[in-house]
Amino acid sequence: MTTGAPPPTYPARPRRSRLRTFLPLGVAAWLVLEIWLLTVVAGAAGGFTVFLLLVAGFLVGSAVVKRAGRRAFRALSETLQQQQGGVAGAGAGGGAVGKSEGNGFLMLGGLLLMLPGLVSDAVGLVLLVPPVQKGLGRFAERTFERKIREAGGGGLGDAFQQARMRRPDGKVVQGEVIRDDAGSGEASAEGPRPPLSR
CATH class of the missing domain: 1.10.287 (Helix Hairpins)
Known part of the structure; x- marks a missing residue:
């Protein structure tokens, strides 16, 4: 007699990367x-x-x-x-x-x-050989930038730009988050809170 419950599903096993597959063989x-x-x-x-x-x-x-x-x-x-x-x-x-x-x-x-x-x-x-070093350096930089763009949608500069809060004039704003509970006056009674540690 069947109860109509669906069979249990198991998460798909993640694919093994090519590097992990071929690196031991290459070595x-x-x-x-x-x-x-x-x-x-x-x-x-x-x-x-x-x-x-x-x-x-x-x-x-x-x-x-x-x-x-x-x-x-x-x-x-x-x-x-x-x-x-x-x-x-x-x-x-x-x-x-x-x-x-x-x-x-x-x-x-x-x-x-x-x-x-x-x-x-x-x-x-x-x-x-210096020309080989320069060529490999440019190739590594382009590859790194491409991987960053694929992962985050922008370049390395965009990632750092998004990590900071800026005012419209470009200055970095230091600040703190203060939660103001509307129903209680506890926030004002305690006084100012210390800034968040970085």
């Missing part, structure tokens, strides 16, 4: 390729040559990472000095942004050089 294929290339080079040139290549890659990669870290620290300290100096000093040291451009790809290239393997060394060396 496994990369490791197999690295090991195969190391054995081929060891068979052709000898094991000591492969060892020297790996040590040289590690040393060059660590020097590149150290240099990129110094550049990033120098750019950060220049930016902080400009902010402390105020608007007058902003025009004098405007090159800090230009110097730090490409630091992320420089650091990534150094890390890839430090990893043991010939493919990672080749990719790391390519990432050290």
